[in-house]
Amino acid sequence: MNDEFQYLLNRTARGKLDRRSFMGRAAALGVAGATAGSLLGSAALAQGPRRGGTLTMGMQGGESTNSLDPAAAQSQVPFAYLKIMGEPLINIDDNGNLEGRVAEEFEASADAMTWRFKIRSGITFHNGQPLTAEDCAQTLRRHSDEDSQSGALGIMRGISNISTDGDTLILETSTPNADLPYLLSDYHLMMQPNGGFDDPTAGIFSGPYKIVDNEPGVRHTFERFEEYWDSSMGHFNAIELLVINDATARNSALQSGQVQLVNRVPPTVAGLLGRAPGISIQTTAGRGHYVFIMHCNTAPFDNMDLRLALKHAINREDMLDRILRGYGSLGNDMPINASYPLFDNTIEQRTYDPDQARFYFERSGHSGPIDLRTADGAFAGAVEAAQLFQESAAAAGIELNIIREPNDGYWSEVWNTEPFCASYWGGRPVQDQMYSTAYVSDADWNDTRFFNERFDSLLYEARGELDLTRRKELYSEMGRIVRDEGGLINPMFNDFIDAHNDQITGWVSNPNLELMDGLAPSKMWSTE
């Protein structure tokens, strides 16, 4: 690479030369377009963030029914716009550590029942009003209220008292909870003036961007909030978020340069799309998993031998290969994997074993076909996955009868109602929350009808245990109990697959959720 090229590269990366002229002059120097483009990408990364430009992103998961109220957020687009506009007390950073955002510092009392959060000074809301500890307290109060129908209600249940002391927010919990700060990173818990009690859908937050246009299910546009306190975020002048629910349309928009960043690339086309010029595929191993769930209290699944037979009758490797095209990792019949803190990686991986499956099936004394309900909407490829399961189980002499349900109404009529069906979980930031959400006896969504006293007592013990070694042991035992006795068949954890083109750079792998935990729009920058 000669000096002239290097000179051009640096100038372009610093924004002195536009990208088009750079590519032209690089070609004149005999450097092929794709090479020049990727060199430019790394040069831009090395130069550090550059301010300016507009980011246009295309996302799946938006509907015209979306609301700006953070309590109502459920799908990917509301998640993304809340992350763009809002800021929680705490984030979980790229390495899984806690990072204070609105809360500058935080500490727990020795019994892990009282937490004090010092609120950062100098933060203002988009309407110019300064952010106070009382605003934070009100926000948490609103999400704690049963009437708010907040998606974060489950998290807030454990908090018994919310108060303030000057610039400090004080949270008291009814039982010890060592994980509380992790839970407060939830994307519903974005700080709002007076907690959003006045108008939850006003769209006024304290994050790096403020909303300009709000057309639910179509597009949302934002401009940079100049008084935002952290200059390491918010590099683009403006962001345009287009709702593109159709995967082919999303990928075409990326390829034709109409958008620079997309989420949810289907595993089936990720390889192809990655070979298109200027496109980078970013995969993130996450905590989301695709599952088949059995009700442990409903015949025939109340028989542990039958559950074990089915757990041995599924071919996880094959399913990972065919349904996710390798964009994922093997499940081990528990909802936890290496993406969680305090994961015990010595728990033996369960594998496909038709002989064992046959042994347990015969011991269970069950005969006749077993109904398995599935739908396209249960997870991407759920119908095909059920067919693979049917085949691998047939080899062990177990007959699965697949019942294909309509997508519409699946979550109200089938999931958590029928005793054996396909489903998915998005994962939670910490083990405690995942188990409390769906596996403890009185969980809101105990979708495997799992009632195990030993498991429950371990969960409560672990929650207040501040010694990490001991805690890891407790979680390990809990994982083994769910794996061997529970109603969960977990063949695979799915990766998040996002993609961007070379007009933007600055991607950093973040294990929490898609699009760098939703921070890609605020942390990436333009190369043009």
Place this chain on the structure above:
Amino acid sequence: MHPIVKLVTQRLALGLLLLFAASVLIFLGTQILPGDVAQAILGQSATPEALANMRAEMGLDRPAITRYFEWLFNALQGDLGTALSNGRDITESIASRLTNTLFLASVAAVVSVPLAIFLGLFAVRFRDRWPDRLISAITLTSISLPEFLLGYIMMYVFAVKLSWFPSVSTINDSMSFLEKLNAVALPALVLTLVVLAHMMRMTRAAILNVMQSAYIETAELKGLRRFNVIARHAMPNSIAPIVNVVMLNLAYLVVGVVVIEVVFVYPGMGQYLVDHVSKRDVPVVQACGLIFATIYIGLNLVADVVSILSNPRLRHPK
């Protein structure tokens, strides 16, 4: 009373009656969807307490017949209520979606209707010769392909490969008319291809039917040019079936294009309706249903009236 006025009035009254029946059906239909709106809004994360709270708040616990008449009277006064899912005013949200839908439908109609009729006449003029066969082959091929596939092919060729038009057709108020036209170029093209064959074939068949008549022979014997015979003499007598099929396709352009809206990310009524159906947002579904029914019935009414007016025996009664 002039028989035409009577006939038209009769048709109008029938249309209104039909609309009323449609409103009953729409209301009943939304009642028998599995799950209710509270369940759909809360989704996978619904707890029994949250469900009960929400049902009470939305008045879903009152009898259906009360809710039906309340809804009908409010709708007649132009008040479609607020969306249950996000609390937005339905009339306001629908207005912009409906405008977009009508815009795309108009662009497609302005291109496809004259084109289809002209191609129909042209095909008759060169009946059973190569122009006729070529036109039929192309239009029948395009109608045989599923819309989404046509959409993807157009997108691949004209947006990804040639970069002539955008693949995402999102339009908004800040765009000029020309920018909007550019944005909807691809969906309008696909829609044109989808509706062309039906109208073209119908025009061709209707005119060929008339071409057997004695008076056409007379016109030909007078020595008129063949195209004039078709356009001036045969066409007026085949207007009724042509108008019917044109209206049917116009109605389709307004109410049946949800697939194209999804493929090209166009913010029209179809996607809006589907989103709200999946959220069981009953007031919005009912409002959309009512608007679609009005458009459908309205366009068919126009077709009927035009057919009546185009019939000289009715226009000039003895």
